[in-house]
Amino acid sequence: MNYTFNWSVLWTGESGQWLLSGLIVTLELSGLAWLLAVALGIVSGALRTVKFRPFRAVATFYVEFFRNVPLLVWMFFWYFGAPPFLPGPIREWMFDHGLEFWAGVTALGVYSGARFSEVLRAGIQSIPRTQMEAAVASGLTTFQTYRYVILPVALRLIIPPGTNESLNLLKNSSVALTISVTELTFQTRQIETYTAKAIEALTAGTLIYLVLCVGVASIMSWVERRTAIPGLIAHGARRR
């Protein structure tokens, strides 16, 4: 191996600035996609457990179709395929505000939402049926039952698998480089292109991802401890 290391490429020139901006874009992309994914996951996960059949069918279609197709295909679909079919004003706004970023948020959010949905459904199904029956018996509507009884418990039960999915989302955001979102992996490649120092650039990018993942995991384990339901968490963990 005849490769001369030159680690200074990481702090000379614009490399540091690129890495920083890549990190910020990765966090923005993941953060917005996470909000979308959690919202879609809660709605579709809850709908998969209701009695009304058409709701269940729609939610099942969403989950099974979106989660079983590669994220990369969804990136191309939302970036190249979908925009011509959007209503005019939304399309204009997207073209003005970085189409690739919003296509990336949509692709990542809708894809991860289908995966969150499965996690939430498992959480809801691990809650004893009697909770639901008691809520209905005390006069709550189905919506109120979910809003005030089922979801608050389910969301606390699913923090460990939810953390896993959140980390997957963060790592999957790297796929957005294929539609030229200037996130962390994109900037890592950019440093490689300008300096021809692949190992140094990739090391920097890899370390940042590792730190991000460890950081998110430790924040979530703190949240898990804070929101633990006494006597219930062990039950939830055993059921996965």
Added chain:
Amino acid sequence: MIEIVSGLDVIWRNLPFLMIQGFLGFGKFVGGTVRLAIPAIVLGFILGVFIGLARLAPSRWIRLPATLYVEFFRGVPLVMVIFWMWFVVPIVLRRPIPEFWVALTAFVIFEAAYLGEIVRAGVQSVARGQVEAATAVGLTAVQTMRHVVLPQALKNMIPALVTQFIVLFKDTSLASIIGFMDLTKAAQVVNNREVRPFALYLFIAVVYWVCTYSMSRYARHVEQRLSPA
């Protein structure tokens, strides 16, 4: 409406290229989703068994590297691993490596970390008495693992394994980033010529979906057959 009809026409005319070259991998280009996915699954599983068993080894000097391996690759995006292989392997070997081998190496190394965790969980799910009984009848540690623990562990692992195989199957689409002519790349090539992104990407989405969904249905079927009544 015209959009849909012309989209279907584009798919119909390019169907042999998409399916035979892109999906199966026969033709002028080196490619094929299936041709990459099958060896990646087989080799990834073999490496995963070793990683999983190493995580349970009595010696700390085997356990620690295996744990670091798993934690490292589970904290890094696959795209990053592919780029590592793409840039670094040619530097080490001092010659360019074909995309197929770059992609295959990256997938095997990356997925083995996830598969190793599944193997570990599977082995841990086997009752302790089984190991004690096997030792009592005079089997060595390797024989116990090979003839008693692994066959039972494998049965417990099937649902999680198939889920991971589905993930791997979907992940092969990322090989198109380094120019491997898989189904996704084939759709990109056709789209560059015909400009029908909506129809083309939706079509390959359906092709991927048919494969992954039938895998998950089959897994459910096997799971039901194997579970004690």
